[in-house]
Amino acid sequence: MSAVLKQAPVPVRAGAHGAGARAVLALARFEARRLLLSVPVVIAFVAYVAWIVWRTRDSWDGNPALQDADRATQSMPMLVGLAVLLYAHHAVVRSERHGTEHHFSVLVLQPWRRTAAHALSVVPAALLTAACVTGQFTWEALKPGAVGHGSPAELAVGPLTVLAFGAFGVLLGRLARSALAAPLLVVVLLLALVLGTAPGDAGGRSWLAPVVSQAGPDALPSDLLGRPAAWHALYLAGAALCVALLAVAVAGGRSPAARAGLVLSLALAVTGGVLQAGGATPSPELTAARERASLRPALRCAEHGRSTYCAFPEWGPRTGTWAGVVDRVQSLAGGSAHERPLVVRQRIDARYGLEADTAIPALTDAHQVTVGTAWGGNRVPEFSSAVAAVLVAGTEAAGSEICDGRMVTVMWLSLSWQDDPVNALRRVRLDDSVTGSAIVLSPTDPLSMTEGQTDVVRRLLEKPSAGTGARVKAHWAELTAPGVTTARAAELLGVAGPEKADSCAE
Numbered sequence: 001m002s003a004v005l006k007q008a009p010v011p012v013r014a015g016a017h018g019a020g021a022r023a024v025l026a027l028a029r030f031e032a033r034r035l036l037l038s039v040p041v042v043i044a045f046v047a048y049v050a051w052i053v054w055r056t057r058d059s060w061d062g063n064p065a066l067q068d069a070d071r072a073t074q075s076m077p078m079l080v081g082l083a084v085l086l087y088a089h090h091a092v093v094r095s096e097r098h099g100t101e102h103h104f105s106v107l108v109l110q111p112w113r114r115t116a117a118h119a120l121s122v123v124p125a126a127l128l129t130a131a132c133v134t135g136q137f138t139w140e141a142l143k144p145g146a147v148g149h150g151s152p153a154e155l156a157v158g159p160l161t162v163l164a165f166g167a168f169g170v171l172l173g174r175l176a177r178s179a180l181a182a183p184l185l186v187v188v189l190l191l192a193l194v195l196g197t198a199p200g201d202a203g204g205r206s207w208l209a210p211v212v213s214q215a216g217p218d219a220l221p222s223d224l225l226g227r228p229a230a231w232h233a234l235y236l237a238g239a240a241l242c243v244a245l246l247a248v249a250v251a252g253g254r255s256p257a258a259r260a261g262l263v264l265s266l267a268l269a270v271t272g273g274v275l276q277a278g279g280a281t282p283s284p285e286l287t288a289a290r291e292r293a294s295l296r297p298a299l300r301c302a303e304h305g306r307s308t309y310c311a312f313p314e315w316g317p318r319t320g321t322w323a324g325v326v327d328r329v330q331s332l333a334g335g336s337a338h339e340r341p342l343v344v345r346q347r348i349d350a351r352y353g354l355e356a357d358t359a360i361p362a363l364t365d366a367h368q369v370t371v372g373t374a375w376g377g378n379r380v381p382e383f384s385s386a387v388a389a390v391l392v393a394g395t396e397a398a399g400s401e402i403c404d405g406r407m408v409t410v411m412w413l414s415l416s417w418q419d420d421p422v423n424a425l426r427r428v429r430l431d432d433s434v435t436g437s438a439i440v441l442s443p444t445d446p447l448s449m450t451e452g453q454t455d456v457v458r459r460l461l462e463k464p465s466a467g468t469g470a471r472v473k474a475h476w477a478e479l480t481a482p483g484v485t486t487a488r489a490a491e492l493l494g495v496a497g498p499e500k501a502d503s504c505a506e
Contacts, residue, residue: 024113024116027114028116028120032120032122032125035084035088035091035124036124038083038090040083040086041080041084043083044082044084045132047079048079048129049132051076052076052135056136056140059072060140061375062143062144062145063143063145063146063147064145064147065146065148065219065314065373066140067220067222068148068215069141069146070150070151070154070155071213071215072140073137073154073155074154077132077133077157077158077162078161078211080125080129080162081162081166081210082165084122084162084165084166085169085186086169086183088118088122088167089169090173091121092170093173110251111251112251113253115174115250115251116253118170119166119167119248121166122162122163122169126162127159129158130158132158133159145375145376147314147317147318148219148221149222153233154229156233156236156237157210157211157232157233160233160236161236163237164239164240164243167241167243167244170243170247171247171250173247174247174250207235207280208273212232214354215355216353216355216357217374218348219373219374220293220348220350220354221293221312221313221348221350224290224293226286226353227279228276228278228280231279232272233272234268234272234276235269235271235276237268238266238268238270238271239269241269242262242266245261245262245265249262282353290351290353291350293350294348294350294351297312297346299311299346300313300316302316302319304319304323305323306341306342307323307326307341308343308344309343310343310346311346312348315346322344323344325380325383326342326344326369326387328384329384329387329391329413330342332412332416332417332465333391333413334472334475334476334479335473335476335477335480338473340367340391341367343369344369344371345363345369345370345371346370346373347370347443347444348373360372360444361445362395362396362399362400362444363396364397367395368390368396369383369390370386371383371386372443378427380418381424382428382441382443385414385447386442389402389410389447392410392413396442397445399447400445403450405453405486405488406479406480406489407453407457407486408460408489408493409472409489411425411449411457412457413472415461416460422458425457425461435451435454435455435458437450437454450498451500452486452497452500452502456486456495459490459495459496460493460495463495467494468494471494472493475492479493486502487502
């Protein structure tokens with residue numbers, strides 16, 4: 001009996017690096033598919049898409065400024081990022097939970113390669129977020145009333161936030177093998193989200209947060225924003241890459257290339273962080289530009305009909321819409337006001353930054369009307385009220401001081417041509433009422449209505465406008481004469497007078 005001895009073949013190591021890379025990509029594809037189909041991530045994306053549809057359908061009343069719309073894409077991706085963080089940690093510690101970690105020692109994938117695969121698996125979630133951001137912003141940009149310019153750096157914040165959160169979930173999985181680590185962290189981060197994203201006036205430190213929220217009542221021209229958006233995007237990209245490479249290093253991936261990548265990504269994050277902190281403080285040039293735009297703006301003027309409309313360059317396409325409102329109000333006026341040329345000027349107060357809510361004083365120049373950067377919704381009756389006040393009183397400043405029966409004429413001119421005049425009356429008043437005295441909102445100083453004037457105006461708006469319009473033109477001189485009483489205005493316009501005594505003292 002004999003035996004034949006054969007030498008065992010020596011394992012072939014040629015191409016081991018390529019095989020490892022292919023295995024990493026294969027595992028990354030597998031984990032990415034599981035991540036995108038996981039319950040928390042699916043719920044987060046469904047909620048995200050539903051929020052986009054719910055918010056974008058009526059946002060800015062269909063008249064967005066795109067330099068604000070790009071920032072509006074940043075907050076909700078943090079919810080997706082939390083879900084990705086939760087599942088990424090869950091995937092990394094899966095083998096620990098199932099007791100299968102020792103089986104991986106016989107595979108081609110070392111722990112650091114598996115960690116790299118998990119880090120790569122969050123990229124599709126970031127790309128899907130980028131698609132949602134693009135869809136939301138494109139929807140805003142395609143609205144007929146859209147003006148301004150968006151920033152690619154601002155639009156990149158959402159996807160980069162998801163990427164950074166996912167990378168942190170992988171790192172957390174390598175540092176904390178407990179399955180409770182990620183859920184506890186998510187609870188803490190959710191509390192932070194409920195309390196709000198970082199305010200923009202907290203100094204450079206606020207820019208270390210993923211999202212820096214800066215929003216005011218009115219949009220500013222793009223060149224006056226002063227947000228270090230590009231440096232912030234660099235900071236987020238560097239931080240995401242640095243955290244991912246740190247997770248690989250913790251898992252044993254300490255090759256020269258990995259170390260160099262870690263140092264480079266850290267340098268990118270630090271560079272972006274330092275430069276964004278410096279850019280958060282307005283420069284002397286930006287401060288001067290904001291002051292010029294507030295006090296001596298360089299506006300572009302266009303003629304529409306008999307009137308002139310001056311706007312910041314980004315709002316130039318909107319002058320025709322303003323002209324439509326002016327023409328409707330002026331067509332109802334009588335006397336010389338019916339054909340009086342007006343000058344509509346766009347005005348802002350940018351001296352105190354994006355979040356300031358600063359009152360704009362009324363103009364004292366004759367036949368000039370102020371319009372803001374916001375439009376649609378309540379802004380339309382507010383602007384038409386300012387136009388009507390100038391037609392009746394001559395100037396914005398004089399119009400804001402009307403307290404006699406002329407207010408009836410002002411409000412009828414402002415509201416009677418609108419689709420739902422009584423509802424427009426409600427929306428233009430500070431207390432959203434159609435009874436009692438109230439403040440009437442305007443782009444500059446507000447107007448005021450007494451209880452008696454409110455009663456008369458409401459009765460007029462409930463009647464067909466044609467008959468009232470003829471009476472307004474026939475009695476224009478008396479209706480716009482200083483000192484005319486509300487009772488006399490009601491008599492001239494053919495409705496019952498105020499039920500209570502109506503005086504300026506009220």
